[in-house]
Amino acid sequence: MWDRTLNSFNKGYHWLKKEEEGAREQNGTRHGLGEDREANDGQELARRRAQSNVIPMLPKAFTFKRQNSEMRDRLMPHEPSPAERRAHSTDRRVIPGHNHDISPPPLPPYASAPHIIPAPETTSHLVLDDTEVSPNANQTDNQYAEDDQSISLGSIHQALESVADSLEDPVFQAELELRWILNLSMHFRDMSDREKFFITYAAEPNRWLRVTVSLDYRNLDSLPNDSLEADLKSLHYQRDKSARIYEAVRDSLSDIKWYDTVTNLKLQTQDGRLHVHVTEDVYENIQYPAASVIGHLECPHIPESDVEFDSHISGFVYRVRVNGYPSHNDASISPPVDNLFIKKEIPGPDAVEEFLYEINALASLRHSHHVVHFDGIIVSHDSQSPNADSAPAETPKIKGLLLRYASKGALIDILYDNRIIPSPTQAHHPSPTSTGALADMDGTLLPLDLRLRWAYQILVGLQDIHAAGFVQGDFTLSNIVLDSENNARIIDINRRGCPVGWEPPELASIIKSGGRVAMYIGVKSDLFQAGMVLWGLGEGWDEPERVERPLTDRWGCKGGDAPGWFRDLTAMCLSERPHDRLPAEELVRRFEQ
Incomplete structure (x- = not known):
């Protein structure tokens, strides 16, 4: 998401509407679909569609074949490369008006500028259709072409130029930030050449729609070089797609x-x-839980209509403002800065129970100074009757949760931004460290006492979570944020599971056999991941999961300066045997000695 963040959604949207209305005055009014459309409206619509080669049809249901093919358990999230993740993170923090770099073209090593000839520009047409066309009539969903698809360099550069031209348009950029938000992209577990994108589309300022987009690249050889599929196949970053x-x-x-x-x-x-x-998309329909399932919790219920979009953070997480947010009776809880909050939505139909788990955990931890502050739940805005004579109100549904915004960002980004990159000479001739390993980085700009302070706060937060009877479940550097006072806070308490590289050794055989890791997540797995977090802080390194294990033998490999007692404490967490990992309460006590 490109970081030209606007102060409020309505302000940006009205600006976009003004641009659109100006276009309508020049080109005529565009009418939508409807069963009871007036005759003259239909004639005008038909005339405009004939001019633009757009043939809209009414929607229809998924075929049974596609339903089975696109079930969520047959999809895998796209895991961004470190470069793509860093580019996305940087885009959220760059100065307004700065254009991000588009996907680099995957050029062969021998290609150089004089050998690249852009393909001629062509005009593509769009047809809205409800006809279900099989990608290959002689091919089932379990049979895929094995030949690699090839794309010409001209096609690659044509796609890049198309995206670059669009990104230079300020209206187009604003629409990508405000109206067409990429939440997630997934590919298929059977390794077929297909993709599915999960989008939030703002049709109106207060009407946000969930959209999925399906693409099939298996028959790329039979498509023209200027087809959308060929363009997408040539792009590297999912956001550019x-x-x-x-x-x-x-x-x-x-x-x-x-x-x-x-x-x-x-x-x-x-x-x-x-x-x-x-x-x-019937398999992505979410059965939103009734607010009554958390009736035992005392927390504010904020109607959706009071939540004002500010910007997209990542996934299904947004920065928002809330109109008329209830004031706290507890004087120990400070008010939010600039009325900024985080809105977190249920990502999919299989995450409802995890979401309720997180709500219960955060409500129990509202007074923890090192767990993200929970400000309430967001409920469907149509859950209240307008007056006493109206029909009974629908049961309020939980649509999201409201969290306090941590303005300093994620700890993983702080560590990355403060790396000290070695000079080319140092990179090719690293110096030995005290442990005998070779340092490929010079260290970090973050002072040791600050990193030790964060380490202590993180252990205190983990102690609070375990004492309340919960587990974090996904305890990585990405799930630790820094608030406005530069204090560490833990987020995402939902037992989701271990990302690749963060799994404790006792889960290796379970993962290899294809077992469900979430069933084995517990206090001991939290403690092992806490050890990886501590190692990353000690070394000033943001990717401990990419360092060869055991980490206890790799001290100093990234130029870290952690003291001996801190290394010993970290080793207790990183023990191969779960029985030897001390509880968080004991780790905090030893830290304080």
């Missing part, structure tokens, strides 16, 4: 009949036109 998709469907979004649940857009180039097959 999302921008290219939005560019392709942008002018026809108003013609789509959206579902109130989740709408799937299957994009497919056929006969030189881009077809958009509109269906309801």
